[in-house]
Amino acid sequence: MDADGAGRNDYDEFAEAYDLENETSLTNAYHERPATLALAGDVAGRRILDAGCGSGPLFAALRDRGAQVTGVDSSAGMLEVARTRLGADADLHLADLAGPLPFADATFDDVIASLVMHYLPDWGPTLRELRRVLTPGGRLIMSIYHPMSAYCIERLAGRRPDYFTTWSWTEEWAMGGETQTMEFWMPPLHAMSDAFGAAGFRIAVISEPRPVPEAADLFPEDYRLLATAPGLLFFVLTAAPV
Numbered sequence: 001m002d003a004d005g006a007g008r009n010d011y012d013e014f015a016e017a018y019d020l021e022n023e024t025s026l027t028n029a030y031h032e033r034p035a036t037l038a039l040a041g042d043v044a045g046r047r048i049l050d051a052g053c054g055s056g057p058l059f060a061a062l063r064d065r066g067a068q069v070t071g072v073d074s075s076a077g078m079l080e081v082a083r084t085r086l087g088a089d090a091d092l093h094l095a096d097l098a099g100p101l102p103f104a105d106a107t108f109d110d111v112i113a114s115l116v117m118h119y120l121p122d123w124g125p126t127l128r129e130l131r132r133v134l135t136p137g138g139r140l141i142m143s144i145y146h147p148m149s150a151y152c153i154e155r156l157a158g159r160r161p162d163y164f165t166t167w168s169w170t171e172e173w174a175m176g177g178e179t180q181t182m183e184f185w186m187p188p189l190h191a192m193s194d195a196f197g198a199a200g201f202r203i204a205v206i207s208e209p210r211p212v213p214e215a216a217d218l219f220p221e222d223y224r225l226l227a228t229a230p231g232l233l234f235f236v237l238t239a240a241p242v
């Protein structure tokens with residue numbers, strides 16, 4: 001890995017192993033995905049961009065519910081797994097959410113960004129681009145690590161002295177025989193709200209759902225933790241008219 005962090009967050013290295021984990025894990029299968037689908041509601045007929053679609057489990061669930069889904073991700077390896085899951089005709093694109101997206105203005109009714117924004121150091125350009133590809137009144141539904149849990153973990157470890165600045169930290173993820181350094185970025189809540197407003201979004205919903213109840217028997221210890229402490233934070237934002 002370079003000193004500047006190049007080579008971090010390389011999902012290509014463990015795409016299949018991550019997909020297997022995502023299929024059954026408490027965080028993804030019993031917490032994040034059900035919560036996102038509940039917030040999205042009836043999506044039949046809606047044009048949805050799955051931003052940071054990974055291996056496509058949410059894409060599949062939205063498509064099963066009648067949505068017309070497009071996926072975008074910066075990992076070719078994850079998109080390959082998504083292609084296997086979703087079929088040759090699935091609309092999948094390789095692109096970095098930090099840059100311009102290959103879609104015309106007002107292409108989508110909804111953008112869903114599940115567990116991806118916390119990989120981006122600067123949310124401004126990405127939010128503006130997501131706003132551009134949404135129809136006025138369209139929704140951006142996003143989930144991130146909860147900023148308070150991210151703060152408490154780093155504070156208790158003596159690494160984060162100041163909540164009020166955007167913070168980045170790294171974790172070593174071992175999966176499928178590979179170890180990768182993952183780097184995350186977490187602005188304080190007020191900075192998220194400022195960035196939403198500056199990009200032309202209004203906050204419609206802030207949600208802190210617990211995992212679904214059936215997870216209690218499958219993951220008793222972790223369930224107890226996630227049912228009593230913040231783990232993930234969800235927003236539903238609406239795109240203001242330009």
Ligand SMILES: C[S@@+](CC[C@H](N)C(=O)[O-])C[C@H]1O[C@@H](n2cnc3c(N)ncnc32)[C@H](O)[C@@H]1O
Nearest residue numbers: 011052053054073074075096097114115116119
């Ligand atoms: C934690 S996974 C979540 C995948 C999927 N949204 C889900 O919930 O199953 C994060 C995904 O975001 C993608 N990603 C990370 N940074 C990205 C960026 N700058 N642009 C596009 N995709 C990115 C990764 O390649 C990975 O597939």
